[in-house]
Amino acid sequence: MSNSNGKKTMAVGESYPMNGGDGPYSYSRNSIYQREVVDASKSMITEAIFDNFDIENSPSNRLNTIRIADLGCSVGPNTFMSVQNILQAIELKHKTIQQNPTSPESQIHPPQAQPQTLEFQVFFNDLTANDFNTLFMTLPPSSPPYFVAGVPGSFHHRVFPEASLHVAYSSYALHWMSRVPEEVVERDSPTWNKGRVHYTHNAKIFEAYSAQFKRDMEGFFRARAQEVVEGGLLLLILPGCQDGVLPCETSASLQHDLFGSCLMDMAKMGMISEEKVDSFNLHLYHTSPMEFRELIEANGYFHIEKMETFIPFPILKELPNFHELATHFRAAIEGLITEHFGSEIVEELFERYAEKMAQNTYVFDDLFDAQNIKEFMIFACLKRKVGDEGNGDLHFNSEENQFC
Template sequence: MAGAVQSVVSLSKALPMNGGNGLYSYANNSTYQNKAIVAVKDLITEAIAEKLDTSLSSSNTICITEMGCSVGPNTFVAVQNIVEAVLNKYQNLVHDHSRLPEFLVFLNDHALNDFNTLFTSLPPDRNYYVAGVPGSFHGRLFPADSLHIVHTSYALQWLSQVPEEVEDVSSPAWNKGRVYYSSAGDQTVKAYEDQFAKDLDCFLHARAQEVVCGGLIMILVPGRLDTTPHDRVFSNISYDILGSCLMDMAKMGITSQEKVDSFNIPIYFSSPREVEATIEKNGYFSLERLECLPLEKSQDTIQQKARAVSYHIRAGLEFLLKEHFGNEIIMDELFDSFNKNLEKSQVFELGLTYSLFALLKRKTTLID
């Protein structure tokens, strides 16, 4: 399995969110992710209260990593929720509060991530120490048995790469005329599904070497119900609309049809059944809890919703779009068109939005 992990790491593509604090930055366009983090706060508190073994750390230091941290501010909310939950557990057990643990938090993302913005926006009153760890979470990042809690929020839906067969013109999974899988043929959908399972397995295999036995992994990822078709997921509908805008630009000669045909968004929205199957097959973690939570719908106007979605997706995909299309496509024109098409669509009526929360505990199984 180690060779398989290494191959995924070598292929893992760095796709940073827009850095800085500008109009289209991730920092200013990630309220959707923030709502998800707030929605699972109680689940995280319960998980730590019920499942965290206080004897895991012999040095009185709890090591936590936040994987796929991007540039904030959501990562700081998630970390604070975890730290407070651990402190509450210890305070209920330890009468001498001078023996409460200290916290070392590792913030991880690809090396191209805007770590400058991340660190300049650190909460000044934080009650934990911080270090940055650049690199792909699809492979090893930490020494063996060094982590007590791993948290990742809205990051594992990003694939390490577009499935190879999706970009192969001789494959039945070739995604001609689309930039995403959700309305494509069964072979294309299966290629995305298999890539997600492979990536999640590599993530878990790497963490199994780094997390102490009894340590916890908390995964929050956008997903869907087992019964929800891919083309009814809100974000999937939105990506298909973006794809139609790119196709329109190809018809107008702004870019080529071949350029659009070779562009695919490396994101997959999994179901609880798929996540559970991969965890079980991996074998290094017990699945302690798995929840599929609907996100509260916005009460904004259609125009406000469309603008928020357009900015949100631009913050996440602009790097990828620029890398593929270069100067052929002007981002303002593409996303103006996208915004107008969102307003005319039924995405806000038909699209379904869920978050998957999974709590895993490291078994005593030896690493292969």
């Protein structure tokens, strides 16, 4: 996407979304883990909406239309399930208020002020290169029904008009940063990440990633503060790890390190150049609850109604299927790999990755131990405060906006 002066500022993350279509390596067929996250968070979402969403109190909702966005929706089917869940929760609350005029909710919002039926408009947002064609062609029937729109562009910038969303939701997407931190790929920098693709074993690299995540979240929350109506909700689910835990203590980071070592193996065998590996990094970051809370509070436009962590999968009893795990990762990053190294290495790389995991099962040790597990999902229910109570001017330079 570009702004009015025509400048294209395409960062790494902008151009390579999840694999499209519905083939064997597509995201739509390899997002079972994300599906578990959706399933596990279902009751949390329902409860958060029921407890915190004031349908009728929003000053910009004089009509009976509720606008919802899924930020980083990819191609389904997970986004469709999440959206249905959100819609049903809103409808449940609406009906409860209408049917129980003596309920505490009805005292606050007298039923005569409420429209009889709600209309829903759902905005599916992801990077411009996301496979929106497949998304639209696979839309399932929904109850309640909704009007559909696809919104191309990075959620690190503005993608919606001012005060136009009542509920903005994002699941398993915020850990994708807008780009790899610059200093990590600069050959002369003390934080040059030579021979590795992530921050697993280097505190300085980790700091550089953390700083980039902070910049991204500043953009994200500033944009959402403008787009979400006062009193509207921002429901976020993202992978994270315990406060103070080192990256090398989590299974996710160790897996990324193994993946990087497969690339280095291939470089040593002359299949790709070592320079190529040195200049490649994963733009993934797993925050901690404390860091994330600080970022929300630094923005200041949202009140944290609830923040909790959960583990979406059962504690492991046996080792996972390594081939499935490798294919799952492939669905997410094949575009990146192909762009950087060429498509010819893809098959072998992910086969090697599955093998490497089988040879290094220690990376999964933590996931067997309920007492010791250091990684989880963070769920946050944020409510847009009334008025411009936040920190910083929201009406910043529109050049930053994700306008066409």
